Amino acid sequence: MAHGAGGMASAALFEAVFAPALSNPALDAREDGAVLDLPPGRLVVTTDSFVVRPRRFPGGSLGDLAVHGSLNDLAAMGADPVALTAAFVIEEGLPIAELRLLVGDLAAAAAAAGVPVVAGDTKVVESGAADGLYVTTTGIGVIPAHRPRLCAGAVELGDAVLVSGTIGDHGIAVLLARGDLALEADLMSDTAAVHGLAAVLLDTVPGVRWLRDPTRGGVASALNELAELCGLAIELDESAIPVHPAVAGASELLGLDPLYIANEGKLVAVVAAEYASAALAAWRSHPLGAASAIIGRVIAEPAGMVIGRTGFGGTRVIDLLVGDPLPRIC
């Protein structure tokens, strides 16, 4: 407990675990906050808490998920990342070795994205008062002036809907890693920072209207929100949606729909129809977008809804998720 109290033990924990992993001039100044020099453009800020269970899963961990989650929210706003903050609520008794590994994952993910962690905080709570570790990150980014204004209001009839790869990998990988389903599959979380994928699209293709990283609630929730905000409908070609065979298999067994399963390394875009194939080519040229696809289009009716067109010529309403099949997925 002393490690969270602000005195010598707090300082020792910071110096032993956090400072070596995260060192950068702003953090090393040991002040109450960080002073940042911003590139030109509009400032964007986003925040998320990460409570994923288990803390380590095939393809990633709570540490890198906490970085990717906030970077991807910035990417979906069309912003290049500038800095991150990270606040840790640590349960007393969490092994220091595990904490060090998770902070190492966080540091590696931030370094890979070229984004410094400029400010942070640690609190220690009693054994039983948290489930090991919760991490809250805030992303600070800047939208360069040349980028289009992305918003639901910019979406037009006939626009194309694209996804940057297979859907549901993260949610199913975490679910299987919990081990209480007696299911195994050769599947990794897609956890990754997608700001490069956003930049290649926004900086080389005109006509991009809207971007989103479909995390909790999956592609279906992101598109339902869009449909409601823009007052139009989204029609999906269900057979065009890329799904990893292991995700398809596990979803079928568990009665889940991959459209509702969380991703953490994907983007969904709405692009003017005439630039849809250029957008697809841009994404496919990027290592994280090799499996990207055009999965649907914006239509007029039924306004505010998402419709799936099945392989057999039928249609179904892809509604907002009501219950929650997958808690603590991020």
Added chain:
Amino acid sequence: MAHGAGGMASAALFEAVFAPALSNPALDAREDGAVLDLPPGRLVVTTDSFVVRPRRFPGGSLGDLAVHGSLNDLAAMGADPVALTAAFVIEEGLPIAELRLLVGDLAAAAAAAGVPVVAGDTKVVESGAADGLYVTTTGIGVIPAHRPRLCAGAVELGDAVLVSGTIGDHGIAVLLARGDLALEADLMSDTAAVHGLAAVLLDTVPGVRWLRDPTRGGVASALNELAELCGLAIELDESAIPVHPAVAGASELLGLDPLYIANEGKLVAVVAAEYASAALAAWRSHPLGAASAIIGRVIAEPAGMVIGRTGFGGTRVIDLLVGDPLPRIC
């Protein structure tokens, strides 16, 4: 649990509890992040998690503490607040009525400070996986160009040390509110936003070198950190340090030293000696600084240490806190 899953129940929780309390254009845009227009100056970012127990105590609650904590870190950097983000980890079963009250406190504190909460997140974890509610706030602020650069390196021999009021009120008030000490006292937490107190000092008095909000670890920890960073010593006149009688009494009974007890509505400043009385006058002119005092000075030896001069002419070393008498105080 469904309320944290990103679907309809998440949206319902947001619309029922968070949106009405926190409404502002950035948050109301319902995007993954907020686009901010910044006043001129240098950007500052700071983050803290709040895990205080109990969640409500005389003078405040987890809700307003989470706002004051981040605003006060900005103030200590010399920054005017621009925006806040807030991320909530909610234990399943926390009564919605209590959540609504705490979010209301947070919203009221932010509104009183004139700072919008522009982005947020909610996660729900199982019963037993958190202690009711943890809140992580990030403060975004701007240092106006005319303000001095505050840093330990600017501190000079002979500078005066000031505190803006009685010390230890927050820590002792929270400790007594836990009710397991069978002690009662007429004492309120000092939780408040001190950016006005910082501004009146920085904008009307020259020679301000360093500012800090002495939270966890108290005034002693803040000054020890300063002494180490600037390589000089701090000498405190212990009889000049303002302490509420209830804090003095409870501290004596419990074997605590108010210098190590957390505050959440105070500032400590180091000011050039010739401006010390002007600084005192500036603070005393502010509603939050009526009890401010000059409590010490910067001396050469013993370098890196804080020394207390007692009423009887003796001296003692005021070392960095080693253990933690008061966990979960913020």
